[in-house]
Amino acid sequence: MAEETKTPIEDFDWDAYEKGETAGEKTREELTRTYDESLNTVKDKDVIEGTIIALNKREAVVNIGYKSDGIIPMSEFRYNPDIKVGDTVEVFIENQEDKKGQLILSHKKARASRSWERINAALANDEIIKGFIKCRTKGGMIVDVFGIEAFLPGSQIDVKPIRDYDVYVGKTMEFKVVKINEEFKNVVISHKALIEAELEQQKREIISKLEKGQVLEGTVKNITSYGVFIDLGGVDGLIHITDLSWGRVTKPSEVVELDQKLNVVILDFDDEKKRIALGLKQLQPHPWDALDPNLKVGDHVKGKVVVMADYGAFLEIAPGVEGLIHVSEMSWSQYLRSAQDFMKVGDEVEAVILTLDREDRKMSLGIKQLKNDPWENIEEKYPVGSRHTARVRNFTTFGVFVEIEEGVDGLIHLSDLSWTKKIKHPSEFTQVGNDIEVEVLAIDKDNRRLSLGHKQLEENPWDVFETIFTVGSVHEGTIIEMLEKGAVVALPYGVEGFATPKHLVKEDGSQAKVDEKLNFKVIEFNEDAKRIILSHSRIFEDEARADKAAERKAKRQPRKQAEEAPVSATPIEKTTLGDLEALAALKEKLSGK
DSSP: OOOOOOOOOOTTTEEEEHHOOOOBBBBBHHHHHHHHHOOOOOOTTTEEEEEEEEEOEEEEEOSSSSSSSSSEEEEGGGOOOOOOOOOOEEEEEESSSTTTSSSEEHHHHHHHHHHHHHHHHHHHHHHHHEEEEEETTEEEEEEETEEEEEEEEEEGGGSOOSSGGGTTOOEEEEEEEEETTTTTEEEEEEEEEHHHHHHHHHHHHHTTTTTOOOEEEEEEEESSSEEEEOOOOOSEEEEEGTTOOOSOSGGGTTTTTTEEEEEEEEEETTTTTTTHHHHHHHEEEEEEEETTTTTTOOOEEEEEEEEEEEEEEEEEEEETEEEEEEESSOOOSSSOGGGGGGGOTTOEEEEEEEEEEEEEEEEEEEEEEESTTTTTHHHHHOOOOOOEEEEEEEEETTEEEEEEEEEEEEEOOOGGGGGOOOOOGGGGTOOOEEEEEEEEEETTTTTTEEEEEEEGGGGHHHHHHHHHOTTEEEEEEEEEETTTTTTEEOOOOGGGEEHHHHHHHHOOOOOTTTTTTEEEEEEETTTTEEEEESSHHHHHHHHHHHHHHHHHHHHHEEEEEHHSOOOOOOOOOOOHHHHHHHHHHHHHHHHOO
């Protein structure tokens, strides 16, 4: 190749060149202006594009077509580990020239200034973006996306449950924007959304090949309180807690563990909802089919209490074989109690088979049958007239229900509580839970009830009272209760009488009151009805009538005879010494009993 021949410029001013005054026809100012015009015109705070011309571990050198290049720390590119020389990046011009004459650029600020535009565009266009996972937070992760901190929920990291979030920290991953809150500047992203579409196609293919009764191998993916999720290789199925074992399961974790591989059978599936119901216990024969064929009603069995309810307890005599012990079969007692009073979950219990239905797989059990029925020999154990100590169990308006022993109940009627007191309610006489002495009055074996009495422990004092509280006798008494129809009066020896309002009028015309102590005349005594009718008014009324009768009699006789003859008056009959001795003898006799 021939060399190019160069000729000098004929009119070049060498003197001016030596003085630095000229460069040909153009002046220095013109040359400087021409150079400046060849460069990009930039301003501080602008965002422009630049090209990476050099990279190292700490920084990147970026050319923006300016008279100097800028340097950006590599930490601002951590969201994009694949960056290389020649890539075009956006930069934010912080300062065209610092003290050292260096152009100061920031890629992070450039991303932040454009980030919301890009975020909104990514959401609108369903665009896949990259982000750098910075750290963990409550419920998920914080991800750097275009310089903005976006939230990645834990449920959106993967289609599989995440057990260790920390392994994702520091990773760069692809995401989709799923939600933006402009007001609070919140962004929610998802990695799971990227792989769900692909998985959905896999699910359709897998479900299309499923058949009920088909046995597949799967891996335990998640354990919940209600069941276990199994990964069948791209599609999940659920084993409900009731399909884990023929026995009763309280926690699925008792049967399986995470990542365990096991065979399952398909019970049902839904093409539209992509739900697959799986079973584990169905791969094993039903325990009822393996139950001892010689087992029959009346046999004794042992088992563990697995469930408690108010109405009874379920006893597991073999894995998957349970029987119900109803609360009524736990005790011969007639009083309703809770099953928790007899046993609790986990107890080892012996019971008797009461019913056995192999076809319906049902069994009823009893534990009271392990003891003899106390009513079989009730006439021998508690004959009429025998006396016992019983426990007060319940009250009714007409009496007291008591239990002599477990399963042997009886009723004490109100009228059989006391010979002397008028009892309106049993609570006036005793309390639930107290012991009380009773005498058997009658036996009703068919209805399993005893008729009992308490007052029969003492002799009837009314035989003696008839001789003391004779009609017309006067006794001191205290008004203990005022009723609409009259007053209850406490008399000596624990006896109560009754006085109507008209018999409570005192001599001065006032009405007697509660706790007032007065003399009362007996105007009626009824031993059969255990009733004594009293009157306070009758005392001074009878005296007045006697005085008037005496006065009339005196007028009819001569004055002399009237002066000599004493006025006859009806004496006030008091309790006699003989009466007191008879009652004292009765009291001594009762005390002896």
